Structure formats: structure tokens, C-alpha cells
Amino acid sequence: MIWICFAIFLGACFGAGATGGLFPPGVWYARLQKPTWTPPNWLFPVAWTTLYICMAAAGARAAVSEGNGIAMALWSLQIALNGLWTPVFFGLRRMKLGLLVLSLLWLSVAAALVSLWQVDWIAGLLFVPYLAWVTVAGALNLSVIRLNPGETGRAQEN
Amino acid sequence: MIWICFAIFLGACFGAGATGGLFPPGVWYARLQKPTWTPPNWLFPVAWTTLYICMAAAGARAAVSEGNGIAMALWSLQIALNGLWTPVFFGLRRMKLGLLVLSLLWLSVAAALVSLWQVDWIAGLLFVPYLAWVTVAGALNLSVIRLNPGETGRAQEN
Numbered sequence: 481m482i483w484i485c486f487a488i489f490l491g492a493c494f495g496a497g498a499t500g501g502l503f504p505p506g507v508w509y510a511r512l513q514k515p516t517w518t519p520p521n522w523l524f525p526v527a528w529t530t531l532y533i534c535m536a537a538a539g540a541r542a543a544v545s546e547g548n549g550i551a552m553a554l555w556s557l558q559i560a561l562n563g564l565w566t567p568v569f570f571g572l573r574r575m576k577l578g579l580l581v582l583s584l585l586w587l588s589v590a591a592a593l594v595s596l597w598q599v600d601w602i603a604g605l606l607f608v609p610y611l612a613w614v615t616v617a618g619a620l621n622l623s624v625i626r627l628n629p630g631e632t633g634r635a636q637e638n
Numbered sequence: 639m640i641w642i643c644f645a646i647f648l649g650a651c652f653g654a655g656a657t658g659g660l661f662p663p664g665v666w667y668a669r670l671q672k673p674t675w676t677p678p679n680w681l682f683p684v685a686w687t688t689l690y691i692c693m694a695a696a697g698a699r700a701a702v703s704e705g706n707g708i709a710m711a712l713w714s715l716q717i718a719l720n721g722l723w724t725p726v727f728f729g730l731r732r733m734k735l736g737l738l739v740l741s742l743l744w745l746s747v748a749a750a751l752v753s754l755w756q757v758d759w760i761a762g763l764l765f766v767p768y769l770a771w772v773t774v775a776g777a778l779n780l781s782v783i784r785l786n787p788g789e790t791g792r793a794q795e796n
Contacts, residue, residue: 481707488711495718495742502730543710549639549701552710553646556697559718560653567725572660584653 489539493532496563538606647697651690654721
């Protein structure tokens with residue numbers, strides 16, 4: 481049953497991750513000033529694919545454990561917030577709102593990590609790279625806001 | 639503990655539902671041909687708020703029950719897909735891709751309903767209005783595609 485859970489959680493990850501393909505960074509993002517430590521473009525899909533596998537494995541391990549209620553609720557919360565960032569940042573180009581979403585995502589991932597660890601320490605450990613990556617993403621989002629003060633988002637069209 | 643789970647699941651619902659405020663239908667959608675049975679605009683936020691409360695209650699009831707693994711995984715899957723439809727339909731204006739997302743959402747909600755019911759029949763029952771509403775939304779999406787054959791989505795901008 482753990483493999484069925486893994487497959488379903490992986491589906492949830494790719495559901496949230498589909499926004500990455502639907503709202504690509506494009507020329508707009510390429511033209512923005514970015515910090516020198518910005519990870520190379522090729523790393524993002526590689527990192528996310530790896531993280532999705534870890535996240536799904538963590539979810540599946542907790543799903544088959546007892547006393548998993550809060551951990552499962554937090555897993556759901558983080559995936560809902562995970563899928564929200566890309567449409568806000570690359571779709572609407574609202575960088576400050578993107579930072580708010582990332583901050584909430586960071587909190588939910590940190591809470592999920594702690595809660596998963598209490599259920600199954602390997603599940604908690606599998607969330608460590610995810611929290612690290614979201615920390616980097618948050619720092620990058622913040623830097624891009626500071627380096628591009630003139631960007632105010634995409635005008636709402638009708 | 640069930641109330642903490644309820645609050646977290648409700649947060650996940652509003653995380654996914656935030657897309658509704660960020661990608662509003664606007665003039666583009668108002669101008670589309672719609673079927674005569676289209677629900678009035680005011681009903682959509684009322685319906686979704688009610689559904690979110692039912693969905694969070696279902697998640698919380700299952701979260702504190704034993705043998706909840708697959709039900710919890712499916713709850714996560716449906717919320718990831720739930721948050722995807724609005725950016726695709728109203729953000730990108732890709733109506734056919736929206737229908738694909740809604741079809742996958744329908745399947746995940748139906749599977750979650752069955753799986754929740756096996757864990758706690760009240761949790762399953764709380765998903766019945768959700769499945770009914772997604773069925774209506776799917777029929778509306780399909781009708782709008784048929785009634786507006788010239789609409790091909792928003793051009794990708796840079």
C-alpha cells in the first residue's frame with residue numbers, strides 16, 4: 481500500500497509542478513537583474529524532480545504510519561502553497577506577493593518536516609532538502625525584488 | 639487534535655482557492671457565450687467556501703482515523719489539482735487544458751470520496767457536494783468550449 485500512496489503523492493507533486501511548465505520564466509525573467517549566486521537554469525527542473533520524489537516518499541511513509549493526522553494535513557497544506565507560487569510570480573509577475581507565498585510555503589514545509597519526523601524520522605529527513613531549496617528560492621525571490629525596484633507586475637488585462 | 643487538522647486542511651483549501659482571487663474571470667469571461675443553465679456569479683464563491691469547509695472537515699475526520707493512508711494521499715492530490723484549474727482557465731485562457739485539469743480533478747475527487755468513505759462514512763459524505771459541483775464545473779467548461787469555438791487561449795507573452 482505504501483507504493484500506491486507514493487504514486488498518488490507523486491501525482492500531487494506533479495500536479496503542483498505542472499505550473500512550472502505552464503507559466504515559464506520567459507524573456508521577462510531572463511531580463512531581470514539577479515544575484516551572482518543564482519543557480520543555473522538547468523538546475524531548477526532537476527532539483528524539483530528530485531524533491532518531488534523525496535516529498536512523495538515522505539508522504540507515503542507517514543501515510544502508512546499511525547498518528548499521522550497533523551503530518552498528513554501539513555503535507556496537503558504545503559502542496560497547495562507549492563502550486564501557488566509559479567502562477568503568482570511568473571504568471572502575474574507579482575514578485576512581492578510571490579515572496580509572501582514562499583514565506584507561507586517555507587513555514588508549512590518546516591512544520592511538515594517536524595511533524596513528519598515525529599511520525600517517522602526518515603520521512604522528516606526526506607523533507608530537509610525541500611526546506612533547504614525553498615530557503616534558497618525565498619532568498620532569490622527577495623534578491624530579485626531588491627535588484628529590480630521598477631518591476632510592478634503584469635497589468636491586469638481584460 | 640481534529641480541530642488542528644481541520645484548520646490546516648482549511649488553510650490548504652484557501653491556499654488553492656486563492657487562485658480564484660488572483661486570476662479573476664474579468665471581461666474576457668463575461669463576453670464568452672455561456673449555456674442557459676450557467677449558475678449566477680455570486681454562487682461561485684458561496685459554493686466554494688461551503689465546499690472548503692466540508693472538504694476540511696472530511697480531511698480532519700479521516701486524519702484522526704486509522705488506515706487513512708490512501709485517503710490522505712488522495713486528499714492531497716485533489717487539492718493540488720484544485721488549485722491548478724483557475725490559473726489554466728482564467729490565467730492562460732486555455733479552455734481545453736482546463737477541461738483536462740477538471741477531468742483529472744473529478745477523478746481524484748471521486749477516488750477520494752470512495753477512499754474517505756471506507757475510513758469514515760461521514761468524511762465520504764462530506765465529499766459528495768464537492769463531486770457534484772466539480773461535475774457541474776466540468777459541464778460548464780465543456781459547454782463554454784463548444785459555444786466559443788474561436789477562443790484559442792492567451793498568446794504567450796514575453
